[in-house]
């Protein structure tokens with residue numbers, strides 16, 4: 434294969450020997466690096482034949498499969514822009530993304546072809562089924578070989594829409610250099626080599642599973658156990674022949690409930706990584722007690738790839754997201770001024786990982802991406818004396834009660850430490866006297882725990898204005914696929930708590 438040096442594929446395709454196994458799959462044949470990239474070239478040829486020109490978007494809403502990975506690689510190979518969509522999106526949501534991104538090609542599950550086809554009259558529709566069948570792979574079979582379309586470092590390789598917790602979902606434009614540089618950094622800091630076998634159980638429509646897991650494994654020339662989704666039995670079964678797991682915090686809490694998670698089972702594993710949502714200190718501690726491994730927590734987002742990571746060799750501090758990655762600058766601004774050490778403010782990052790802006794939203798881009806390259810993440814946090822970053826929540830989740838700022842994370846940490854509490858989410862909802870009233874939504878491990886006991890435990894721990902005005906109990910917190918607690922949904926549910 435012949436790739437331009439700037440081309441993401443030049444980096445991704447260079448590492449694994451053609452005969453080496455890239456992926457093992459439950460009940461399916463192994464796939465070698467040679468087969469993976471030969472398939473990607475066939476996809477590239479098929480997309481080009483279907484009219485794809487460099488810079489065109491390929492929108493994809495399909496189940497996780499090796500063919501879907503080949504479609505990602507093939508799109509980039511052909512100079513296209515890969516645009517994956519969450520499989521849970523409804524027709525009307527897909528219609529928004531298609532009208533916004535105007536893809537040249539749209540690939541969907543054949544089971545949804547009739548529903549999706551009318552949504553994109555200007556795009557060529559191809560199908561890809563969960564088992565790898567469909568019109569895309571049928572057409573690809575007739576092709577062999579494809580020469581990569583040359584791309585510059587800043588040319589787009591992907592657009593990933595943000596989860597859109599406020600307002601319209603925005604398309605984050607990611608360049609070849611954004612993806613290549615971040616994946617190379619992660620491969621190096623996490624020490625991935627061809628000897629690694631990564632358990633890949635994350636979805637591939639999100640930055641975590643697509644870029645962190647897939648790109649890092651490819652760049653290292655490593656192998657993956659490619660699982661269709663999160664299944665604790667399958668992960669426990671894969672561990673003895675694996676070296677690393679990348680997961681969201683819920684992977685870890687659910688695995689802790691599995692009796693098969695023993696020191697014996699993890700004896701071949703060298704690294705457990707968590708990200709996409711905060712990992713509870715309790716989960717970190719339980720994991721270490723059970724397995725002897727300290728989970729390595731890192732922090733990133735769709736727009737920036739990964740920003741910080743706990744160290745591989747040094748102290749992995751629970752409750753923190755570690756130190757800025759090599760090449761990534763991080764600062765905390767408070768009322769527009771640099772914050773002092775330990776002071777909470779908004780996290781900004783700058784580096785080769787930071788995206789190119791929001792697709793067709795110059796206004797939004799200008800609001801969040803400064804002309805000198807600093808990206809305003811919207812996350813609030815602080816940096817301690819050793820440079821470790823702690824995230825206290827999203828700026829929009831911060832509560833202002835009676836004129837005082839309440840950082841939900843601080844209150845959640847205190848509640849989570851109360852015996853009998855599994856986890857909590859603290860939100861602000863409209864309050865007639867205070868503007869916003871603090872509400873705690875708590876998941877109990879012990880059903881006899883009462884609101885009064887929680888209030889009592891908080892009395893001497895945190896200032897009165899931070900204490901919840903009401904505590905509610907739920908069997909579990911609402912979460913999205915990536916394990917993020919849906920605070921917006923909680924705020925909507927309890928919006929009338931103090932005003933109705």
Ligand code: AMP
Pocket residue numbers: 595596640707708709710711712730731732733734735736754810812824826827915
């Ligand atoms: P997404 O763009 O969907 O990947 O979401 C990115 C957001 O997830 C970040 O802006 C953070 O708010 C949150 N996030 C990611 N990793 C962590 C982490 N380790 N701890 C706390 N929040 C995180």
